[in-house]
Amino acid sequence: QQQVKQSPQSLIVQKGGISIINCAYENTAFDYFPWYQQFPGKGPALLIAIRPDVSEKKEGRFTISFNKSAKQFSLHIMDSQPGDSATYFCAATSGGGNKLTFGTGTQLKVEL
Amino acid sequence: NAGVTQTPKFRVLKTGQSMTLLCAQDMNHEYMYWYRQDPGMGLRLIHYSVGEGTTAKGEVPDGYNVSRLKKQNFLLGLESAAPSQTSVYFCASRNGGADTQYFGPGTRLTVL
Numbered sequence: 001q002q003q004v005k006q007s008p009q010s011l012i013v014q015k016g017g018i019s020i021i022n023c024a025y026e027n028t029a030f031d032y033f034p035w036y037q038q039f040p041g042k043g044p045a046l047l048i049a050i051r052p053d054v055s056e057k058k059e060g061r062f063t064i065s066f067n068k069s070a071k072q073f074s075l076h077i078m079d080s081q082p083g084d085s086a087t088y089f090c091a092a093t094s095g096g097g098n099k100l101t102f103g104t105g106t107q108l109k110v111e112l
Numbered sequence: 113n114a115g116v117t118q119t120p121k122f123r124v125l126k127t128g129q130s131m132t133l134l135c136a137q138d139m140n141h142e143y144m145y146w147y148r149q150d151p152g153m154g155l156r157l158i159h160y161s162v163g164e165g166t167t168a169k170g171e172v173p174d175g176y177n178v179s180r181l182k183k184q185n186f187l188l189g190l191e192s193a194a195p196s197q198t199s200v201y202f203c204a205s206r207n208g209g210a211d212t213q214y215f216g217p218g219t220r221l222t223v224l
Contacts, residue, residue: 009152032211043116043202043215044155089154093211098143098162099170100213102154 003027004092006103013110019077021106023090026071030092034100035064035075038087047088048075080110114138116216118203124222125193133188133219135203143206144186145170145213146178148199155202161186193223 005024013019023033034049050057050064050073057064063076077084090103119134135144142163147155147170157170161180175197177189186205190197200220204213 004154006154034211036215041217043204043217045215046212049211098160098168099157100145100155101171102156104152104154 003101004090004103006090006106008106009104010107011109013077013080013108015080015082015110015112017080017110019075019080019084019108019110021075021088021090021108022072023074023092023103024070024072025092025101027092027094027101028071029094030101031095032093033064033066033073034091035062036089036091036102038089038105040086044089077108080108082110082112085109116203116205116214118201118216118219120219121217122220124224125190126224127194129193129223130189130191131193131221132190133201133203133221135186135188135205135216136184137186137203137205137214138184139205139207139214140183141205141214142183142208143213144180145204145206146176146186146188147202147204148172148197149202149218150199158188158201193221195223197221198223 035047036044037047038044061078066073091100116137145160146158159178164183203216206213
C-alpha cells in the first residue's frame with residue numbers, strides 16, 4: 001500500500017523554467033515531510049523539509065508548498081538549471097522519524 | 113569525515129548464496145537504517161536500529177537479517193539470496209533528536 005503518492009514519474013523542463021512535483025499522503029499522523037535529491041550512482045541527499053505547522057518553506061530556488069487539509073505537498077524549483085537534473089523523492093514520517101515512507105520518485109531533466 | 117560508507121559497491125550472487133553488506137558511519141549517530149531501492153517503487157525500509165545492540169523490522173524485512181554490534185556499524189545479511197533481492201541497497205544514519213537521515217552511496221546487488 002503506497003502511503004505517499006508522487007507525480008509525475010518524469011518531467012522535462014526548459015532551463016529557467018519552473019519544475020513542480022506533487023505528493024499526496026494518507027496518514028494524518030505524518031508530521032515531517034522531507035524532499036530528497038538523488039543523482040545517478042549516488043545516495044539520496046536531503047534537499048528541503050517542512051512540518052505541517054507552516055504552509056510554505058523556501059530555501060533559495062526550492063520551495064515546498066504544504067496543504068494540510070488536502071493532505072498534499074509539492075516541490076517547486078524556480079529558474080531550473082541543468083544541474084538540477086536528478087531524481088527527486090518526497091517522503092513523510094511521524095513520531096520521531098524512524099520510518100520514512102518514500103514516494104516513488106520523479107526523474108527531472110532540465111534541458112538547455 | 114567520511115559520513116556514511118557502504119561496502120561493497122557492487123556484488124553479483126547466485127541464488128542461494130549468502131552475503132553481508134557493511135555500513136559504517138563516523139558521525140556518532142544513534143539511528144541507522146537499511147533501505148532497498150527498486151525502479152518505480154522508491155526506497156523501502158528493510159530494518160533499522162535505534163542504538164547499539166538493538167534492531168527492528170521495517171516495511172520489507174523478510175529474507176534479511178541485521179546486526180548492530182558497534183554503534184558505528186550496521187550489517188545487513190542475506191542468508192539465502194533470491195533473484196527478488198536484486199536491488200540497490202542504501203544505508204542511512206540519523207542523530208537522535210534530529211530529523212535528517214544521511215545516506216551512503218549504495219550497494220548494487222544482482223542475484224542470478
